[in-house]
Amino acid sequence: MTRRSLIGSLAAPLAAPALQAQAFESLFDGQTLRGWTVVDGPASAFYVSDGAIVVHEGSGDPAWLRTDKVYENFEFRCEVFIKGWANGGLFFHAPLHGRPTECGIKLNLFQKKDSTPLAESMGAIFPVIAPRKVNVRNQGEWNAIRVMADGPALRVWINDELVQDLNRDLHPALRHRLRSGYIGIQSLSYPLRFRKLEIRELTPKEQWTSLYAEPADLAKWSVIQSPKIEALGDVLRTDNLGYLATKQTYKDFEFQCYIRASKHSNGGIIFRSVSEKSDEHYEIQLHDVEGAVYPTGSLYGFARSRPYPRIEPEVWYPFQLIVKGQQCVVRVNGDTVVDYANLLKMDRGPIMLQAHQMGKWVEYKQIRVREI
Numbered sequence: 001m002t003r004r005s006l007i008g009s010l011a012a013p014l015a016a017p018a019l020q021a022q023a024f025e026s027l028f029d030g031q032t033l034r035g036w037t038v039v040d041g042p043a044s045a046f047y048v049s050d051g052a053i054v055v056h057e058g059s060g061d062p063a064w065l066r067t068d069k070v071y072e073n074f075e076f077r078c079e080v081f082i083k084g085w086a087n088g089g090l091f092f093h094a095p096l097h098g099r100p101t102e103c104g105i106k107l108n109l110f111q112k113k114d115s116t117p118l119a120e121s122m123g124a125i126f127p128v129i130a131p132r133k134v135n136v137r138n139q140g141e142w143n144a145i146r147v148m149a150d151g152p153a154l155r156v157w158i159n160d161e162l163v164q165d166l167n168r169d170l171h172p173a174l175r176h177r178l179r180s181g182y183i184g185i186q187s188l189s190y191p192l193r194f195r196k197l198e199i200r201e202l203t204p205k206e207q208w209t210s211l212y213a214e215p216a217d218l219a220k221w222s223v224i225q226s227p228k229i230e231a232l233g234d235v236l237r238t239d240n241l242g243y244l245a246t247k248q249t250y251k252d253f254e255f256q257c258y259i260r261a262s263k264h265s266n267g268g269i270i271f272r273s274v275s276e277k278s279d280e281h282y283e284i285q286l287h288d289v290e291g292a293v294y295p296t297g298s299l300y301g302f303a304r305s306r307p308y309p310r311i312e313p314e315v316w317y318p319f320q321l322i323v324k325g326q327q328c329v330v331r332v333n334g335d336t337v338v339d340y341a342n343l344l345k346m347d348r349g350p351i352m353l354q355a356h357q358m359g360k361w362v363e364y365k366q367i368r369v370r371e372i
Contacts, residue, residue, distance in 0.1 A: 024077070027067060027183070027197040028053060039064050045187055052081065052193040053185065055088060063187040066094060072180035073202035076147045081193035083140035086111045088192045089126060091184035092149060093177065096366070097258050097316035101126065102334025104181050105174075107147065107156060109192060111138040123156060123163035128173040131156070131163035142195075151179075151205040176322060176331055178256075179206060211246060211351075212236045212257075212367040222247055227355040236364045238267060238355040245273075245350040250371060255321040255351060257367040263313035264289055266357035268300065271323055273349035282345065283354065284321060284330055284338075286362055288313060297330050297337035305330065305337035316365075324372055 027035060030051045038045050041063025045056050053065070076092070090107040094100035108126035114134045118124065123131035135158045137143050146157040154174075156164035168174040185194060211220055215231035223229060227242030238244060251272065261267070266287050273281030283300040290308045297305030309332035311317045320331040323343070330338035353364065 022200045022202075024075075024198040024200045027199055028195070030195075033065070035068050036065050037068055039066055039184070041187065046185065049193075052195040053197070054194075055185065055187045055190060055192045057189050057191050059187040060189045061187065064091060064094075064100060064184045065187075066091070066182040066184040070180055070182055071199065071201060072204050072206065073150045074148075074199050075202065076145075076149075076183065076197075076199045078145050078197040079142040079195050080109060080145060081140070081142050081195075082109070082111050082136065082138045084111065084138070086138070086190040086192055087188045088190055089186035089188075090145065090147070091182065091186060092147060093179060093181035094184045095178060095181055095258075095318045098318040099310070099334045100182075100184055100186075102177075103318055104178050105149075105154070106186065107145070111136060113138065123158050125154075125164060125166070125174070129164070129166065129171065131158075132165070133161065133163060135159050135161045135163060148202075149179075150202050176320065176329055176336060177334075178318075178320075206370060208256075208368045208370045209248075210366075210368050212364065220247055221245060222350075224352070232363075234365050236353075236367070237361055238353055238364075239361040240355050240358050243270070243352045243354055245352040246369075247350070249348040249350055250323075250369065251346065251348040252324040253351075253369050253371050254323075255367075255369045257319050258316045258365050259286065259319045259362065260314055260316045261286060261288060261362040262360050265313075265360045265362050267360070267362040268354040268356065269319075269321060270352040270354055271321070271349065272343075272345045272347055273352055274345075274347055280345075281349065281352075282328070282343065286354075297332040299328055299330065299338050299340050302342075303338045303340045305332070307335060307337065309333055309335055309337050322372075 045059030045063040046065045088109045091100040093104035095103045106126045108124040110122045114121045117130040119127050119130045121134045122136040148155045152169040154166045222245045225242030228239040230237040268283040270281045270283045285294045285298040285300045294300050317333040322329040326343045328340045
């Protein structure tokens with residue numbers, strides 16, 4: 001079956017992004033890691049020395065350092081010092097939880113001067129898109145990095161040479177990745193040094209509606225049957241049997257959230273629902289049993305999730321559901337596990353969170369939606 005884009009015609013070239021008048025803002029004060037947070041590693045994984053952020057050689061993957069703020073469209077600049085064998089990365093649009101390389105963008109940093117650019121070369125969108133050329137200074141020199149993200153457009157310059165000029169909508173591996181998130185520095189235990197980190201934000205393109213961020217947001221939902229619903233600050237927990245349904249209805253939309261669930265959880269996310277009856281809606285299964293016919297991420301009754309998603313019990317992961325016309329795409333922790341193009345039910349309906357088994361809780365946070 002021919003795969004079809006969810007975002008309209010891909011034939012038209014991208015217009016050059018319009019720069020805004022906003023001035024650059026420093027992301028690093030040169031003395032502390034204020035404004036940054038270490039993820040998946042000890043606090044010692046990154047430190048400041050001689051006016052630069054330094055990767056500690058003892059930190060190791062998967063440790064990374066992220067901004068405290070989320071960015072959508074921006075122009076980013078920094079310098080990275082490379083001497084001898086060195087490898088690491090810069091993350092863009094990285095998630096709060098989950099795998100930053102697969103959910104967002106990793107710009108690879110590597111000392112080797114590859115004569116033929118590879119998907120792991122300096123300047124690659126790792127590990128999927130090679131740079132136009134490899135332009136790295138690796139003899140104890142500073143390398144200038146510039147990145148511009150503006151809607152689907154992604155451009156990268158290294159040492160003032162354009163090495164990436166992409167329309168992400170045209171690349172299957174990038175098309176459905178996050179378009180907003182954190183900026184981060186990856187640790188692979190090589191002592192890369194970063195300085196002059198600065199950013200200026202460009203005009204946002206995406207318009208999202210928050211469905212749950214705090215307990216007051218329960219007013220946006222209706223309870224069906226007898227689920228156990230708990231609003232635990234920024235976390236929404238479901239258990240028992242029943243549904244929590246949005247009061248707003250949707251047909252074509254993108255839905256995002258973070259999910260964690262008890263071991264062998266049993267629940268689902270339902271859309272285009274006329275009612276809770278199984279033949280009157282579509283359901284994305286939340287069931288972390290790899291051997292099940294329809295495990296987590298499956299379009300229940302129509303498409304099994306492949307590959308089985310990289311998730312663990314009681315660990316947060318990012319979830320994306322994109323529905324447009326006859327097509328449904330499901331992404332779990334950075335993997336596209338369903339791409340189904342034969343939806344027949346076209347009714348608008350609420351999005352429903354299903355609780356399907358007593359004692360098998362599912363938690364959600366940062367639930368948001370946008371119509372497309």
